[in-house]
Amino acid sequence: MIAPTGSASAAAPGDDRGGLDFLGPEFLTWLWWRAAEAPGFTHPDGTEVFVHLDEHLELRGERAAARRTVLRSGVPGASAEARAALKSGKTLVAARVLLVRGEEERRVTIKAEDLDFSGLKLPAPEPGPARERLEQSLEGLVRAEEDLDLCFRAFLDVRLSPAWPAEVLRMRAWVSTPSEDERVGGPAGKAEQPAALR
Amino acid sequence: MLTIRTCSLRRYRIEGALPAPASEELCKRLTDRRFLPLSAREERTYGWVTADNLLLTRFDADTLLRGEQVVLGLRIDRRRVNPRLLRAQLDLETRARALAGEDGAGPKRMSRDERQELRQHLAQELLKQTSPTVDAYTVILDPARKQVSLLTLSRRAHEALSALFLDTFEASLVPLTPWRRAQELLERPQALDTLERTEFWPAHLGGAELGGTSAASALLADRRLPS
Numbered sequence: 001m002i003a004p005t006g007s008a009s010a011a012a013p014g015d016d017r018g019g020l021d022f023l024g025p026e027f028l029t030w031l032w033w034r035a036a037e038a039p040g041f042t043h044p045d046g047t048e049v050f051v052h053l054d055e056h057l058e059l060r061g062e063r064a065a066a067r068r069t070v071l072r073s074g075v076p077g078a079s080a081e082a083r084a085a086l087k088s089g090k091t092l093v094a095a096r097v098l099l100v101r102g103e104e105e106r107r108v109t110i111k112a113e114d115l116d117f118s119g120l121k122l123p124a125p126e127p128g129p130a131r132e133r134l135e136q137s138l139e140g141l142v143r144a145e146e147d148l149d150l151c152f153r154a155f156l157d158v159r160l161s162p163a164w165p166a167e168v169l170r171m172r173a174w175v176s177t178p179s180e181d182e183r184v185g186g187p188a189g190k191a192e193q194p195a196a197l198r
Numbered sequence: 199m200l201t202i203r204t205c206s207l208r209r210y211r212i213e214g215a216l217p218a219p220a221s222e223e224l225c226k227r228l229t230d231r232r233f234l235p236l237s238a239r240e241e242r243t244y245g246w247v248t249a250d251n252l253l254l255t256r257f258d259a260d261t262l263l264r265g266e267q268v269v270l271g272l273r274i275d276r277r278r279v280n281p282r283l284l285r286a287q288l289d290l291e292t293r294a295r296a297l298a299g300e301d302g303a304g305p306k307r308m309s310r311d312e313r314q315e316l317r318q319h320l321a322q323e324l325l326k327q328t329s330p331t332v333d334a335y336t337v338i339l340d341p342a343r344k345q346v347s348l349l350t351l352s353r354r355a356h357e358a359l360s361a362l363f364l365d366t367f368e369a370s371l372v373p374l375t376p377w378r379r380a381q382e383l384l385e386r387p388q389a390l391d392t393l394e395r396t397e398f399w400p401a402h403l404g405g406a407e408l409g410g411t412s413a414a415s416a417l418l419a420d421r422r423l424p425s
Contacts (some may be wrong), residue, residue: 003215013389015379016275016372016373016375016377017375017376017377018375018377018378018381018390019377020376020377020390020393022396023376023377023390023393024376025397026395027376029398044245047299062385062395065276086398086399087399088399089396089397089399091403092251096285104273111351112376113375113376114207114208115376115379116206116207116208116351116375116376117208118206118351119204119206120205120206121203121204122202122203122204122205125202130199131199131264132265133201134199134200134201134202135264135265137201137202137203138202138265138267138269138338139265141202141205141347145209147218149379149383152376152379152383153383154382155216156380156383156384159393159395160227160384160389160390161284164396166305168396168398170396172398172399174207175398175399187344189417
């Protein structure tokens with residue numbers, strides 16, 4: 001179903017999102033669920049990438065377009081506020097994502113609507129001449145893009161397949177289960193709740 | 199020397215042909231659209247510089263090639279007359295001319311056109327005295343993937359990049375949005391044409407802000423989706 005390469009058809013003038021503004025937020029919302037349930041993704045060459053969403057989540061609603069929920073610090077993905085935002089019809093428009101490939105870790109905030117990278121933190125290059133260190137950073141940047149592409153490809157695979165409604169049902173079941181904060185309860189759990197801004 | 203540890207970026211696909219990386223043709227085109235300092239009357243200018251040093255505009259394989267990629271800088275200089283300063287200067291000048299008029303050294307009141315002319319003159323003078331703000335952003339050109347990344351999310355920088363790239367190479371940059379990337383990845387991109395928004399949590403299931411039953415019982419009650 002998915003080809004490794006292809007050519008983009010002509011874009012509608014002035015609309016780089018092709019009228020599918022929701023595609024990026026749906027991807028990031030799915031990735032949030034997928035990272036919580038099965039965080040591993042595998043490249044065609046067998047390289048494994050593990051994904052975790054933490055530190056920063058931003059959700060925005062379609063039904064209440066002007067409203068947004070920003071969750072920071074702690075583990076916002078495990079918070080009751082995050083689940084509540086999903087239940088109110090919001091989708092994830094930005095998230096801090098941890099991509100782990102072997103010993104390499106990269107953190108990046110993905111802005112879903114245009115797949116922009118913000119605050120991408122690359123692993124420290126090996127000591128050596130400045131030019132070689134830059135080349136290592138550039139390779140790290142390409143790997144971050146490849147890892148994101150891998151996740152996006154996996155999303156498209158299911159999003160455009162007949163399996164999507166069942167996937168959505170599984171996501172709803174996940175949203176319905178008590179969050180980690182709710183399960184832990186008590187002062188310790190509450191102390192780690194992130195600040196919710198609306 | 200340029201280093202990249204933390205960055206923000208937007209990616210573009212190149213639509214059109216480019217000269218070979220670090221070829222004479224590529225270097226010539228970059229040189230033709232290299233950064234040139236603001237002239238006395240200009241408020242904004244932009245052009246190519248080397249990635250390592252924003253004062254250098256000599257392009258060759260050594261300054262451009264980093265591994266498989268071409269790395270260069272987009273420099274944007276801007277200067278703007280402070281409107282409050284211009285108003286104050288205009289006020290002083292107007293008063294001085296009025297006083298001179300009372301002494302018989304000229305007309306007592308300036309016409310609308312004279313005032314406009316004075317305003318333009320003062321704006322030009324102040325512009326000459328204003329130092330520009332200087333920005334330089336890293337641009338990564340990956341010839342194998344026909345991809346360009348601009349390491350900033352500044353809207354002005356992205357507008358400048360698109361215009362400069364087209365001007366330099368006669369090739370367009372299209373942002374790699376989810377829709378465009380999906381078109382590239384899918385065997386049947388037309389499948390996107392019928393795609394509709396997913397209601398992850400439809401109103402009839404209730405929810406935190408919508409009232410209604412608990413999420414779990416609502417889920418069980420939802421018989422429209424396969425179990």
